Amino acid sequence: MSFTVAFHTLGCKLNFAETSTIGEQFLQRGFSIVDYSEKADVYVINTCTVTEHADKECRQVVRRALRNNPDAFVVVTGCYAQLQPEVISKIDGVDAVLGSSEKFNLFNYIENFQKKELSCIYVSPTEELNFFNSSHSTIxxxxxxxxxxxxxxxxxxxxxxxxxxxxxxxxxxxxDEVIQQFQELLSHGYKEIVLTGVxxxxYSALLNHNLDLNPDHDQEQDHEQEQIQEIDLYRLLKMMLxxxxxxxxxxxxxxPNLLNEEVLNLAANDSRLAKHFHIPLQSGSYKVLRLMxxxxxxxxxxxxxYMLVDKIEDVGIGVDVIVGFPGETEEDFLDTYNFLRDLPISYLHVFTYSERPNTKSIQMPGKVDVIERKRRNNMLRILSEKKRNEFYRRMIGKELTVLFEHENMDGFMKGFSSNYVRVKNPFIKEYINKFVKVKIREVDENICTGELIENVSLIKM
Ligand code: SF4
Incomplete structure (x- = not known):
């Protein structure tokens, strides 16, 4: 009988990608992966520090694991583990705490998964986090x-x-490694690749390539010179495309300061680059942006x-925004509200500011009352719904290329268009994992439905 492992991931897409990589390592060692709600021999919790109540959440998830199996070996890793290893190690039932780098070499640190009296901590100092550990996953x-x-x-x-x-x-x-892994993902049948990172x-890396300087190439007089080229995000996207x-x-x-015109032109001219950008703003107040x-x-x-909207027809634009930052007065908040209301954006991700140890902002004056933070959050969430609805309604009558992702869910299939419009249609198996042209007919709450026109290919001619 093989051992079982269950994973719980908190936080961003990056963490989900990394959990998949850890999962692969367990599979290679003969473990079976089970759902977190099931009984497992090992539970791995990949934490986040952005979550407002990281500590509370972490304790709850550990408790859930031990309810399923009191003898299970519990590993806690991720950003919160990197920052607060001592705190986590004191949570009842935690056997090992692994930092941001150690999580990729879990088997180097844990030889057997025997429950311990005291938990072990394996966390490198932040200045030693220099190695790039690759990861990819699916949702x-x-x-x-x-x-x-x-x-x-x-x-x-x-x-x-x-x-x-x-x-x-x-x-x-x-x-080179990006291209190689990208090709592997495509060969496994993935149709949409979401580039993630902090x-x-x-993105910036060096590419070594050998240039053949001899136009009449001759084996005898081979004359090559190594050239090193710096690759930024635009060049990387070009290489991938x-x-x-x-x-x-x-x-x-x-x-926003890193999204340049070259990338926008690429998205405008190549249908294989999504016409959707998620661009953190954080505050629409000049003053608060400076404080941040x-x-x-x-x-x-x-x-x-405006450059995006001008260059890319029907571009989808998502915005991150934080409310209740220290020093954010009602006037500053209204500046943010009005700024966002007047911009041609499609949706918001609203975060409520919360105090984090070791940040500059925790020392700043002008704390905003927690109830007031919630009120501001609510106002922006309502604005977000309005923005999304307006954006979706503008799509009525247009043809969008949708990638249907999900298997039959209550008789429906769902997917996203290039510009990040959610579309739902009655389930038809042949359309799953395919790009399908859909003429949008109506908007129901936060999802569009339409008329399926045909399967399309995005292969560049
Ligand atoms: S919020 Fe600022 S410091 Fe934090 S990851 Fe984003 S760019 Fe970096």
Missing amino acids: ADDRTRAFFKVQDGCDYKCTFCTIPLARGKSRSMNP NVGD EIEGDYRIRVSSIE QRRYNTDDYKKLI
């Missing part, structure tokens, strides 16, 4: 979309953020959004 079992990590860490110093402490300096996957726009195939690439989230130490102001952001 569905039907192998439609894969999250592919090409970058990790961050060199920015946003005053509210603990991610640079939890994940270390910015580093990127070698471009700060994907900061040179690979033939019926696929779509989506960039998960990109800082963001690298742009509201004018830069506005210019970027």
Whole structure:
């Protein structure tokens, strides 16, 4: 009988991609993966530090594991484990705490999964988080979309953020390796590859290639010179799009100061690059952006959004925003509200500011009352719904290329268009994991339905 392992992931797409990689290692050692609600021999919890109540959440998830099997070996890893290993090690039932780098070499640290009296901590200091550990995953079992990590860490110093402490300096996957893994994902049948990272726009790596300088190439007089080229996100996307195939690439989230015109032109001209960008704003107040130490102001952001709309027809634009940052007055909040209301964006991800140890912002004056933070959050959520609904309604009568992802769910299949419109239609097996042209007919709450026109191919002619 093989041993079983169950995973629980908190936080971002990156964490989900990394959990998949850890899962692969268990599979290679003969473990079977079971659902977290089932009895398992080992439970691995991949934590996040952005979650508002990381500690509470972590305790709850450990308790759930032990309810399923009191003798299970419990491993806690991820960003929260990197930042607060001592705190986690004191949670009843935790056997091992692994940091951001150690989680990729779990079997080097844990030889047998025998329950311990005291938990062990294996966490490297942040300044030693220099190695790039590759990861990719799917959100569905039907192998439609894969999250592919090409970058990790961050060199920015946003005053509210603990991610640079939890994940270390910015580093990127070698471009040759990106291409090789990208091709592997395509060969496994994935149709949409979502490029992820902590700060994907900061992708930067060197590519070595041998240039043949002799036009009349002759084996005897072979004359090659090594050339090193710096590859940024635009060049990486170009290299990926040179690979033939019926696929779509989506960039998960990109800082506004790093989204340049070259990338926009690429998305405008190549249907295999999604016409959808998720661009964190965080605040629409000039003053608060400065307090946050963001690298742009509201004018830069506005210019970027209008450039996007101008270049890419029906582009989908998502925005991250934080409410209740220290010093955010009612007037500052209204600046944010009005700024977002007037921008041609499609939806918001709203976060409520919460105090995190080791951040600059925790020392800042002007704390916003927690109830007030919630009120502001609510207002922006309502605005987000309005924005999404307006955007979806604008799609009525248009033909969108949808990738249907899910297997039969209550008789329906669901998927996303290039510009990130959710579409639902009665289930037809032949359309699953295919790009399908759909004429949008109606919007029902947060989902569109339409008329299926035909299967299409995105292969570039
Ligand atoms: S860009 Fe700012 S918010 Fe994003 S990970 Fe880096 S420090 Fe954190």
